[in-house]
Amino acid sequence: MSDHRKGTAVAAQLTSDEGATRPLRFGAAAGRQVLGIVLVGAFLWALRDRLAMLDGAAVMAALARVDIAHWALALAATFVSFAALAQYDAIIHRLLGTGTAARPARRAGWTSIALSQTIGFGLVSGALVRWRMLPETSLARATKITATVAATFLISWAVLTAHVLLIAPVSLPGLSLATVQGFALLGLALGGALALAALLLPGLKIGRLTLRLPAPAVMAQILALALIDTAFAALALWALLPSGTDIGLLALFPAFLLALGAGFVSGTPGGVGPFEITLISLLPSAPEPELLAAILAWRIAYFGVPALAAMAVVALRPARAGDAPQVVAAPMDCPQISHLVAQDRQAELGLMHQGNLGVLRCDRAPGGWMAGRAGQTLVALLEPFGTAPSGGMFNALREAARAEGRRASLYKVSGRTAALARKAGWVVAPVATEVWLDPRSYTLDCPSRSGLRRKLRKAAKAGLTITPAEGPLPMAEMIAIADHWRGARGGERGFSMGRFAPDYVRQQQVMLAHVKGKLVGFASFHANRTEWVLDLMRPGEDAPDGTMQALINGALEAAAQAGVKRLSLAALPPRAEDISGPAAHIWRRAEKGAGAAGLRQFKMSFAPNLSPRYIAAPSAPALALAGVEIARAIHRPAPLTAHEPAPTPALEMVRNLWRASRSS
Structure with missing residues (x-):
């Protein structure tokens, strides 16, 4: 399957206390690919009796009965599915704070998926294509993006499949429908527990490592994209079934999801072998020649055409990283910002020297806002510097928070800024007295x-x-x-x-x-x-x-x-x-x-x-959650770096x- 669907080859994003990503173990990845080849051989061996009994002429005849309108529908469904696939990368770039704009992120995403799902070795090939498409991105970061996309999709696939099997269960060998629905309920419970953990434990420590879960809002976005992606991929297959094949789309979809799961286990290009045998087993009423003809046509539409388009795009030119709303790490990253911070009347902006707060820039203003991340909340602290508070600054904060899948909040702002926030529709409450x-x-x-x-x-x-x-x-x-x-x-x-x-x-x-x-x-x-x-x-x-x-x-x-x-x-x-x-x-x-x-x-x-000083957020629930997360960030802050960094010329400046x- 594609790089975002090779979830067995990756784990959730893990970082050390210092924030360094664990290096990708290419040897282990290659070992998984060898295992995948062995597994596909076993699946093909299991298929040999079925394939030996098939009439090749009947398969080709069934393929020939697919008319141009159904081909067009399949290609249109493929386009929508890949549009959803591309959006995975845009979200993950925002989540990881890479600074890459959505458009080049989407372009790199769909090209890497189109190629890796065809040539295999998805974790490696996907990282290499993203590296090629985004010249400002290192290979290590491209690998991290690829692994994170794969892991988040795997979780979303599991939750989505559990939902679908609960609503439209299919018979599995040796399992009753009640048992299938029981497993589906268990999957939904695990998904709910994961969302709750993301809300309450955004940074879960496991020894020296920290498991950083996406915000529930980001999880919901990825789950919605997984639904669009897989539903339209299934529609592309359904559209290519020859006329007269008595399989409805709603009957095909749960079987299609489970066939994708079989592809996860194998890790083979496109899930060849496991996908076919699983789909045939789950749809025993479908004539095998017609079903295999549809799968062959689907592989042409869903794998071949996107791969050809991706090769042309990759060969043409890489994408430019562009700019996305973000909080820069520290004021010394930009001499102009450093000068504005030093000249501002707010001495407390010196908190940025601690390293856990940065600067939120606004393109429509010369200055910025001291900002930091508290759990799933992006917090702007005190007053803006280098510019007066305005609706544009509030919008910049909301855009930056939305780009990271977080909620926006103001903290310890003055009465003047609180009044402007209230006028802009934000909910305001007193939080402290200076x-x-x-x-x-x-x-x-x-x-x-x-x-x-x-x-x-x-x-x-x-x-x-x-x-x-x-x-x-x-x-x-x-x-x-x-x-x-x-x-x-x-x-x-x-x-x-x-x-x-x-x-x-x-x-x-x-x-x-x-x-x-x-x-x-x-x-x-x-x-x-x-x-x-x-x-x-x-x-x-x-x-x-x-x-x-x-x-x-x-x-x-x-x-x-x-x-x-x-x-x-x-x-x-x-x-x-x-x-x-x-x-x-x-x-x-x-x-x-x-x-x-x-x-x-x-x-x-x-x-x-x-x-008086105030806290503000766009809504009352957001204000309550922001207050809880800010309090937790204050009372249980992330550890500071153990060793003092050596002075650099920029720092001395x-x-x-x-x-x-x-x-x-």
Whole structure:
């Protein structure tokens, strides 16, 4: 069968924790092909008695009775089937984030399928044709695409076949119709479990490997394409049955699907042998000469004609990769974007230095949006940079999310952006309250900060001193403090919150706390010329009471000296008593389990200004799912790379831009 139908030769997409794809084992693939040849020999041996009894003249006569109208119908059905096949590649390219536009992806897909289903060795030949058709794609990536297409189609075929057998069961040797339907129900249950796993466990770890399942929306698209593909392939065969053959399309379709399954087992080109013997066995009432004549004609229409067309296309010229809506990996990928990020008033865009967030570009705007993937949700965080929020930005986010088979969401946006989103038809809800101060007007001499003054006096009495970091950071001591903090709390939060990493912290403004020359804690801030935003607070195990208050107070004094207009203590979740409806119960549980009350008391001791922040999505169900997945991404983030990457010229350029923007 075609490369997308050789599912026994591939497994689901597996990646390591570092995201590297396991290399294709061509030796194993070749071994499967040898096994396929042996199997087809066994099938042909089983067919020998039937073939010996057939009258070749009768087969040719039955073939001659197929008129031009039926040939035309078969070719038209073949065209629709291949149009669905081509769309598999477009979806998989989106799923894998290759950046290849849909049109060249479809072109590479149908040509590789047309050729590989004819010449065999589908996993290898399909990868080579895709590599030829997409010059900007590496052979490793072409192989990954081929394997992923095959695996996802195999799953879809199994679920589709289970549906069809439940509705229109066929008699199988030794099995009753009730047993066949029982197996079909089992297949549907497994398919439902897989969809549920994709929703709840988008990244399932198996040792050092991570099984990444497509989003349920992508699964539904592939299942629909599998239905179109196989139904029109069966229609092409049905159209070529000679007149007078008493086989309805609905009777043919389940037998056709099971015959495809026999082809999966063999792995032979076009499933030759297993397909024929299975179809003949499942349709015993059909005259064998007429049925074999129809299969022969079908192979000409469904295999021969597309293969000839594919050879012409492949020989003509490769396709161009083009551009598709996507989130680029990091701001340093583009000097223009790096400059816009460095010049923007939002210092918190420094989160992109962590590596798990990127930039969503919009062709209709000069800037972009900090964005990341939380499960099956594509999330745009904060405000756009380099441009004002607009309907075009919302549409770009939705298009990018749709291209990846995800849902779109905004997170921690301002009231202005939330109002625009509501006007555009999105559902909006409060999600946090940003806590901030103006360092230029900050003073301890006010009644609302009396508790803060007591904490600072305790810290000063213990001999604590606060200084801004200048020059190389005391990284060994900071690592020891961060490791202890992480171990005591069972890990760090991530996604929209920073995690300690040496190279990441070097991009930030750091305040250091010492007692008698020993480092006992530190705090780091995203910083630019107008704003500082608190990111990491890491007290050591021997830090005196009031250390963190002293670090923030020291940062406020340093920011005031630098002329910074705004220092944010980051966001707090809304109080449960301020929320109505079912969400109030969720927030009460969150406050009780995460120490939110203590964090709120700490930040409110500075008598700060408060600004609401919002979450938004195109619909209420999407908003609820986005909220769950963002929370999960924050509390259970993917691990950071264990080793710090060596600096590159591009990275150094970004660092210089970032530092220059902070000092200018």
